[in-house]
Amino acid sequence: MGAVAAAGSQNLWFLSRGSGLVLLALFSAVVVLGVAMRTGSAPGRWPRFAVAELHRTLSLFAVALLVLHVVTAILDPFVTIGWAATLLPFASPYRTLAIGLGTLAVDLGGAVLLTSLLRQRLGQRAWRAVHWLAYLAWPAAFLHSLTAGNDLGVWWVALVEVASAAAVATAVLARLFGRGRGGPPEPGPGPRRLGRDGQRPAPAPSGASAL
Numbered sequence: 001m002g003a004v005a006a007a008g009s010q011n012l013w014f015l016s017r018g019s020g021l022v023l024l025a026l027f028s029a030v031v032v033l034g035v036a037m038r039t040g041s042a043p044g045r046w047p048r049f050a051v052a053e054l055h056r057t058l059s060l061f062a063v064a065l066l067v068l069h070v071v072t073a074i075l076d077p078f079v080t081i082g083w084a085a086t087l088l089p090f091a092s093p094y095r096t097l098a099i100g101l102g103t104l105a106v107d108l109g110g111a112v113l114l115t116s117l118l119r120q121r122l123g124q125r126a127w128r129a130v131h132w133l134a135y136l137a138w139p140a141a142f143l144h145s146l147t148a149g150n151d152l153g154v155w156w157v158a159l160v161e162v163a164s165a166a167a168v169a170t171a172v173l174a175r176l177f178g179r180g181r182g183g184p185p186e187p188g189p190g191p192r193r194l195g196r197d198g199q200r201p202a203p204a205p206s207g208a209s210a211l
């Protein structure tokens with residue numbers, strides 16, 4: 001029975017750790033896509049709505065994977081994390097800092113997700129203010145993935161960590177650089193051609209902004 005329990009615990013650990021690494025890669029992709037939408041640096045052959053839909057789909061898939069990651073970690077009988085630690089940062093008696101960083105990332109990401117679902121009611125300004133929390137959630141998730149395990153010596157684990165960090169760092173630098181230059185060009189208030197009725201045509205509605 002002891003061997004069976006140990007094997008079961010090991011399987012839970014592998015499932016939790018594996019889902020966590022995939023989750024980090026997904027989260028990184030979501031951040032990169034959000035920045036690409038905001039700066040207008042997405043591939044030209046991709047329509048803006050396609051990038052936005054991919055951004056939304058990956059976000060929802062990451063939520064489902066997060067549930068698997070958390071549940072398998074909680075159910076592992078060889079560690080004591082506790083259900084309270086899923087919402088309260090630094091409440092876990094096991095690896096308090098590492099698990100606390102993960103919980104903090106979940107809380108910040110949850111705030112971003114909820115405000116995105118309520119975007120129409122909250123308004124663009126309030127949504128954008130909360131959406132900036134994604135830039136805090138990703139470092140917390142990254143540090144959690146670095147400190148929660150002891151397998152950084154495995155080449156593919158290190159590859160996921162380094163690739164995720166490089167992708168997000170590049171996107172954030174592009175975002176800051178674009179902000180410093182004023183971001184993507186927008187139509188100015190210059191003279192417009194008048195319509196047949198002598199009136200200026202109404203401006204076209206702008207698309208939803210991302211990160």
